[in-house]
Every structure is written in structure tokens, then in C-alpha cells.
Amino acid sequence: MSKRSSDQITIFDVAKRAKVSRGTVDRVVYKRGRVSQNTIEKVQKVIAELGYTPNQNASSLASKREYTIACLIPQFREGEYWEKIYEGFIKGARAISGYNLRLEFELYDQTDLESYLRCCERILEMHPSGVVMNAVFKEAVIQFAQRLESLNIPYAFVDNKVDELNYLLYYGVDPYKSGALGAFLLTTRCDVKDIALIRLIRDSKHKADPNAPRRHGFLDYIEENYPHCKIHTLFISPEDAQSTYQTLKEFFTAHPEVRHIAMTNSRVFLIDDYLRRNPDPNRIVVGFDDLDRNLASLREGHVEYLVTRHIPMQSYLALTSFTDYIIKGITPPRHNNYVHMDILHRRNLDDY
Amino acid sequence: MSKRSSDQITIFDVAKRAKVSRGTVDRVVYKRGRVSQNTIEKVQKVIAELGYTPNQNASSLASKREYTIACLIPQFREGEYWEKIYEGFIKGARAISGYNLRLEFELYDQTDLESYLRCCERILEMHPSGVVMNAVFKEAVIQFAQRLESLNIPYAFVDNKVDELNYLLYYGVDPYKSGALGAFLLTTRCDVKDIALIRLIRDSKHKADPNAPRRHGFLDYIEENYPHCKIHTLFISPEDAQSTYQTLKEFFTAHPEVRHIAMTNSRVFLIDDYLRRNPDPNRIVVGFDDLDRNLASLREGHVEYLVTRHIPMQSYLALTSFTDYIIKGITPPRHNNYVHMDILHRRNLDDY
DNA sequence: CTGAAAGCGCTAACAA
DNA sequence: TTGTTAGCGCTTTCAG
Numbered sequence: 117m118s119k120r121s122s123d124q125i126t127i128f129d130v131a132k133r134a135k136v137s138r139g140t141v142d143r144v145v146y147k148r149g150r151v152s153q154n155t156i157e158k159v160q161k162v163i164a165e166l167g168y169t170p171n172q173n174a175s176s177l178a179s180k181r182e183y184t185i186a187c188l189i190p191q192f193r194e195g196e197y198w199e200k201i202y203e204g205f206i207k208g209a210r211a212i213s214g215y216n217l218r219l220e221f222e223l224y225d226q227t228d229l230e231s232y233l234r235c236c237e238r239i240l241e242m243h244p245s246g247v248v249m250n251a252v253f254k255e256a257v258i259q260f261a262q263r264l265e266s267l268n269i270p271y272a273f274v275d276n277k278v279d280e281l282n283y284l285l286y287y288g289v290d291p292y293k294s295g296a297l298g299a300f301l302l303t304t305r306c307d308v309k310d311i312a313l314i315r316l317i318r319d320s321k322h323k324a325d326p327n328a329p330r331r332h333g334f335l336d337y338i339e340e341n342y343p344h345c346k347i348h349t350l351f352i353s354p355e356d357a358q359s360t361y362q363t364l365k366e367f368f369t370a371h372p373e374v375r376h377i378a379m380t381n382s383r384v385f386l387i388d389d390y391l392r393r394n395p396d397p398n399r400i401v402v403g404f405d406d407l408d409r410n411l412a413s414l415r416e417g418h419v420e421y422l423v424t425r426h427i428p429m430q431s432y433l434a435l436t437s438f439t440d441y442i443i444k445g446i447t448p449p450r451h452n453n454y455v456h457m458d459i460l461h462r463r464n465l466d467d468y
Numbered sequence: 469m470s471k472r473s474s475d476q477i478t479i480f481d482v483a484k485r486a487k488v489s490r491g492t493v494d495r496v497v498y499k500r501g502r503v504s505q506n507t508i509e510k511v512q513k514v515i516a517e518l519g520y521t522p523n524q525n526a527s528s529l530a531s532k533r534e535y536t537i538a539c540l541i542p543q544f545r546e547g548e549y550w551e552k553i554y555e556g557f558i559k560g561a562r563a564i565s566g567y568n569l570r571l572e573f574e575l576y577d578q579t580d581l582e583s584y585l586r587c588c589e590r591i592l593e594m595h596p597s598g599v600v601m602n603a604v605f606k607e608a609v610i611q612f613a614q615r616l617e618s619l620n621i622p623y624a625f626v627d628n629k630v631d632e633l634n635y636l637l638y639y640g641v642d643p644y645k646s647g648a649l650g651a652f653l654l655t656t657r658c659d660v661k662d663i664a665l666i667r668l669i670r671d672s673k674h675k676a677d678p679n680a681p682r683r684h685g686f687l688d689y690i691e692e693n694y695p696h697c698k699i700h701t702l703f704i705s706p707e708d709a710q711s712t713y714q715t716l717k718e719f720f721t722a723h724p725e726v727r728h729i730a731m732t733n734s735r736v737f738l739i740d741d742y743l744r745r746n747p748d749p750n751r752i753v754v755g756f757d758d759l760d761r762n763l764a765s766l767r768e769g770h771v772e773y774l775v776t777r778h779i780p781m782q783s784y785l786a787l788t789s790f791t792d793y794i795i796k797g798i799t800p801p802r803h804n805n806y807v808h809m810d811i812l813h814r815r816n817l818d819d820y
Numbered sequence: 821c822t823g824a825a826a827g828c829g830c831t832a833a834c835a836a
Numbered sequence: 837t838t839g840t841t842a843g844c845g846c847t848t849t850c851a852g
Binding site: 142 | 844846848
Binding site for chain 3: 478479480490491494498500522523525526527528529530531533
């Protein structure tokens with residue numbers, strides 16, 4: 117039982133047998149035109165007879181063609197969510213190195229529509245072979261996508277998407293389901309009466325609420341399974357640790373019976389400080405996404421479960437299947453590719 | 469912000485800058501020897517400075533060498549455990565295509581030592597560049613490994629291993645830890661007094677007890693955390709569904725208070741029939757490994773948690789790091805590579 | 821429309 | 837120990 121990776125029949129064999137030059141065979145294989153119908157048929161026949169398949173290595177080596185993929189995602193600081201997406205792109209690019217692939221990153225400010233629009237413009241100017249992006253400003257995304265379509269530039273979504281568009285493919289989780297999973301882990305085998313749901317204060321510029329689907333999944337699960345459970349929603353500031361601490365302290369002092377805590381955004385680490393300084397063995401905390409600081413909270417035992425997915429995997433797979441399509445013409449098997457949701461607990465963290 | 473993946477830096481640039489020939493650079497890069505220490509250092513310095521990475525396409529195109537890796541694993545039918553391992557190998561081979569790599573599969577019958585020995589012979593005859601295998605017949609594995617060593621053929625283990633041998637690397641889970649994780653999931657947030665641990669009757673030929681480490685991890689966790697918990701061990705026959713049903717029925721009729729059930733082998737599906745026909749909303753069942761039939765039990769809700777790992781990942785990683793060593797001489801970072809343990813629940817099963 | 825030929829970056833055999 | 841060089845199979849001008 118064996119599996120060989122290389123084929124011996126070359127373009128030369130085909131050329132000789134078809135009594136044409138290698139250049140002509142190449143033109144036929146890649147449908148570059150400028151070949152008579154007669155020759156085309158002759159060559160195709162020989163190709164079929166010999167079972168010729170082009171050698172990708174040689175092809176890509178000889179080819180001068182450069183592919184530019186624009187990656188349009190939010191800007192990030194070290195340790196933030198989008199850094200991992202970025203890493204996935206970089207790894208993906210490495211995996212297909214050998215092709216003359218160039219990644220152009222356009223990183224926009226999630227709180228600033230203008231900056232997003234500027235990035236879109238820059239991408240259109242550079243005529244990329246394709247665009248891989250996420251979708252924050254829905255309206256703007258739609259407009260951008262339509263312009264890409266009119267220019268015949270394919271595009272793909274990572275992490276989140278706009279369903280109505282003609283994107284080539286999507287990689288990400290189903291956020292609604294992940295929210296429900298978090299709710300399950302928070303409440304399983306408990307009789308839950310109160311849950312503190314901690315949200316982030318977003319400045320007014322922020323019309324977008326990227327975590328809404330996940331939060332809805334969470335809330336719907338609770339409502340369905342614990343109809344009498346009370347949800348206490350707290351808002352904390354992502355920037356101001358001091359006030360966050362205050363807010364939590366006040367709330368939990370007033371409501372000591374609330375033992376179940378969840379954050380449906382990716383920054384459960386923001387409450388780590390409070391949890392650490394106010395230990396309570398009966399408390400259960402569930403968060404999302406495996407940012408390094410979240411993992412630290414998990415490891416320390418302040419957070420019990422983290423619902424996540426392999427973040428870089430999403431961009432890695434999105435990029436590699438996208439370029440498979442663009443470079444080799446391989447149509448991706450599925451349109452929507454949902455990745456697996458991981459349940460992370462202190463006890464299965466070691467080799468993650 | 470841009471990142472070019474097809475570095476333009478070629479072996480030529482390195483050669484020029486280091487004032488040596490391309491051949492010498494090649495020798496250094498692939499550690500082919502016949503280079504003075506002095507030159508090696510000089511070249512390596514330049515490589516680091518320039519950030520040179522070899523062009524895989526060109527390399528493989530020019531290279532005539534073929535690498536044969538023998539994969540020695542149990543034969544399988546569709547949907548069985550080893551099929552997933554097989555898939556991991558195939559994917560791994562694709563990931564390093566570009567090298568003239570050939571996989572030779574030798575699939576043996578797990579219940580037939582003779583067939584294993586025959587496979588070993590065939591592998592020795594074909595003089596492979598390396599062997600990736602699992603370890604079922606311990607004695608025979610040791611003998612085979614020693615013959616490989618005397619022939620200077622490196623080998624690696626997937627899924628399980630024989631600790632005493634000089635294997636290059638291993639990919640798999642830490643069975644002891646996975647047992648403890650299963651125990652945790654079974655008992656979390658409960659006050660557990662009784663646990664039914666269901667084991668398999670193994671015929672006398674089967675001296676090996678491959679699941680012992682996992683079971684010990686399980687039992688130790690319970691003993692540590694619930695010192696007064698009673699473990700009821702039942703033995704069922706993997707072949708005889710009828711008697712299995714009987715055994716379970718009798719036991720649970722006599723002990724209706726036992727609500728926690730675990731199986732530390734990979735065949736929790738064997739008790740699915742009993743569970744289905746005797747529903748009990750308060751029952752909690754935990755099993756191991758994501759065999760299709762186990763997943764079905766999970767999906768139906770008969771089993772609450774499955775502790776598993778991404779099976780193809782083990783063989784994928786084992787193969788790719790193994791060939792990295794064989795082809796590029798990259799010594800694997802670790803000898804024993806434990807992969808992440810997945811927690812599988814009905815709720816995160818969809819996109820697994 | 822078609823053919824010839826110069827590379828793409830690297831390897832390996834041979835020379836030195 | 838090192839340098840030189842002929843390819844690997846394909847693409848892409850450039851002439852016809």
C-alpha cells in the first residue's frame with residue numbers, strides 16, 4: 117500500500133508526442149489562448165493519453181506572477197485577539213511560500229468607521245488578487261464587497277461575516293452556539309437563580325456590537341433552561357481598572373448571593389484582579405477566547421471555563437483555502453466553515 | 469503594512485555575501501558536512517542576517533532524493549480509530565509535498581501477532597528512511613525497534629509507545645492526565661458517593677492492558693478528591709451485547725443510587741443500548757475517544773462528556789516533525805509530545 | 821499562431 | 837574542503 121507524491125510525465129513528453137513545442141503545451145494547459153483549435157485538441161488528447169499533470173513546484177518556480185492578498189482586519193496591540201488572527205495569516209503565508217504570495221495588511225480602528233473606509237480605499241487601489249477580511253461595520257462592508265465584486269476580486273471572511281454577500285468562503289465559529297455553550301458550562305448541575313453578566317462600556321462612536329450574537333446565544337440558553345434566573349448586567353470600563361474594581365466590589369457586596377459570572381466578550385481577564393483579591397470558592401466564572409491573559413486567569417483558577425476555538429486556525433485555513441482557489445483554481449469544498457469550539461479548563465490546559 | 473512571503477533572498481545572495489559558492493551554502497543549510505567549521509559559522513551568520521529561507525519549490529524540483537517513510541499501524545475499517553490516524557498521515561504528507569516523500573503503509577491485524585511480524589519484515593526489506601508506528605505487541609515492538617536501530621533507521625511512535633526505547637519522538641496524549649480529566653468531568657459540582665467503573669473482559673491472549681494508565685489517572689483523582697466514594701467495578705464483554713445488557717441491568721437494579729458511570733477504555737458505546745433503554749435524567753456518563761459510535765451516544769445525550777484528542781493531529785504532527793528531522797535534520801524540540809485533550813459535549817460537537 | 825531559449829532557486833556530481 | 841555547472845519542469849519573452 118503506497119502513495120507516491122511525484123509524477124514523471126513532463127511537459128516535454130507531451131510536446132514531443134504531440135509534435136509541438138513546450139510553449140504550446142503550456143498555452144493549452146493554462147488556456148492562455150493564441151493556439152489554434154486544431155492544436156488544442158491534439159495536445160489535449162495527448163495529455164489525456166499520457167495522464168500528464170503539471171509539476172506545481174516547477175510551475176511556481178518559473179512563474180513570475182505575484183499574488184497579493186489583502187488582509188483587512190482590526191488593528192491590535194500585543195496579546196489582543198486580532199494578533200492571533202494575524203499570526204494565523206502569517207503561518208498560512210509561510211505554508212504556501214514558494215508561491216509568490218504577498219500579504220498586504222490593512223488594519224483599521226474598530227471604533228472608527230473613517231479608518232475602515234480609508235483601508236478599503238487603499239485595498240481597491242492596489243488591485244489585489246483577493247481580500248480576506250472580517251465584518252464590523254456591516255453597511256460599509258456590504259458596499260466594499262460590492263465594489264470588489266464589480267472588480268471581480270474574490271473575497272473571504274474570517275471570524276465573522278455578512279451572510280447576504282457572495283463571499284468565497286468563511287472560517288469561524290457559530291457565535292450563537294458558543295454563547296449557549298458558555299451558558300451551559302456556567303450552569304450545569306447547578307440550580308441557578310442569579311447570574312452576573314459583565315459587559316464592556318463602549319464609547320458612543322461604537323455603534324457596532326460584535327459580541328451580540330454570542331450574548332444572545334448565552335441569554336437564550338439561560339432563559340430556556342432557567343426561566344426564573346435573574347440576569348444582573350454590569351458594565352465595566354475596559355480602560356479603567358480602578359473603576360472596574362469598584363463596580364464589581366459594590367455589586368457583589370450588595371449581592372453576595374450571585375455566584376455565577378459570565379463575560380461574553382473576549383476580555384474576562386479584566387475582572388481577574390477583582391476575583392483574585394476577593395476569593396470565593398463557590399464562585400463560577402466563564403469567559404470566552406484564549407487570550408494569554410485569559411489563560412492565565414484560567415490557570416490560576418479564577419476562571420473555571422473558557423469557551424474558545426483555535427483562533428489562528430481560522431485565519432490560517434481561510435487564507436490557505438482562499439489561495440488554493442486563487443492560485444490553483446481549487447474550489448473550496450464548503451462555503452461556511454465552522455470551526456470546533458474548544459472547552460478549556462484548568463485541567464486540560466497543559467498541552468494546549 | 470506588508471509582509472512578503474516569497475523572500476527574494478536566494479542562496480545566491482547568501483553565497484555572495486558570505487564570499488563562498490552556492491554549493492557551500494547548500495551544504496551548510498542542509499548540514500551535508502564537508503564544510504569547515506569556520507565557513508559554517510560564517511554562512512550561518514549571513515543566513516541569519518539576511519533572513520534567508522530556502523525555496524521549497526526549487527529545492528524539491530532540483531532534488532532527486534526520495535524519502536520513504538513506513539507507517540506501521542493497525543488495519544482498520546471505515547469509521548474506526550486508525551482510519552483517523554491514517555488520514556493524519558495523508559494530510560501530513562501533503563503538507564510536505566514538494567519533497568519527494570513516499571509513504572508506505574503496512575497495516576497489521578491487531579489480534580494477530582503473525583501479521584504484525586510480517587509487516588515488520590516487509591518494512592525492513594524496503595529500507596525506509598524512517599518508520600512511524602504504534603505499539604501493540606510490546607515484545608515484538610521492542611525487537612523490531614532494535615533491528616531498526618541496528619540498521620540506523622530512526623523511528624517514532626504515535627498514539628502509544630514503549631517508554632524504554634530510543635524512539636525519536638512521540639505524539640499522543642498523556643493517558644494518566646486524561647483519566648483524571650474524565651474523573652473531574654464526571655464528578656464536578658456533585659457530591660459523589662458511588663461510581664460505576666465499567667471495564668472490558670479481555671480474552672487470555674490479550675495480556676496487555678493498554679488502558680491501565682488512564683484508569684489509574686481516573687482512580688487517583690477520585691481517591692484524592694472523594695476519599696469516601698465507592699468504586700463499583702463491572703466487567704462486560706465487548707462481544708456479547710446481550711450479556712452486557714444483563715450485567716448492567718442487574719447491577720443498577722440492585723444499586724439504583726449509583727448515578728455516575730465511567731468507562732476508561734474507548735468503547736463507551738457498548739453500554740449505549742442499556743442507557744437508551746433505561747433512561748435516567750440524573751445519570752452522568754463519561755467516556756473516552758471520539759469513535760463515531762461514541763459520538764453518536766454523546767449526540768443522543770446518553771453520554772455527557774467524552775474526553776478525547778484530535779486523533780489525526782497526532783499522526784500529522786508525528787509525521788511532519790519526523791520528516792523535518794529526516795529531510796532537514798531539524799531535531800524535534802521534544803521527545804514526548806503530548807497533544808491537547810479535548811472535552812467533548814453534546815453542545816460543542818457540531819463542528820468537530 | 822507557434823517555436824526557441826533564457827531563466828526561476830536549488831541540488832548534486834564532478835573538479836579542483 | 838570548496839567551487840563550478842548541468843539540469844529539475846515549467847513559464848515567459850521574443851522572434852518568426
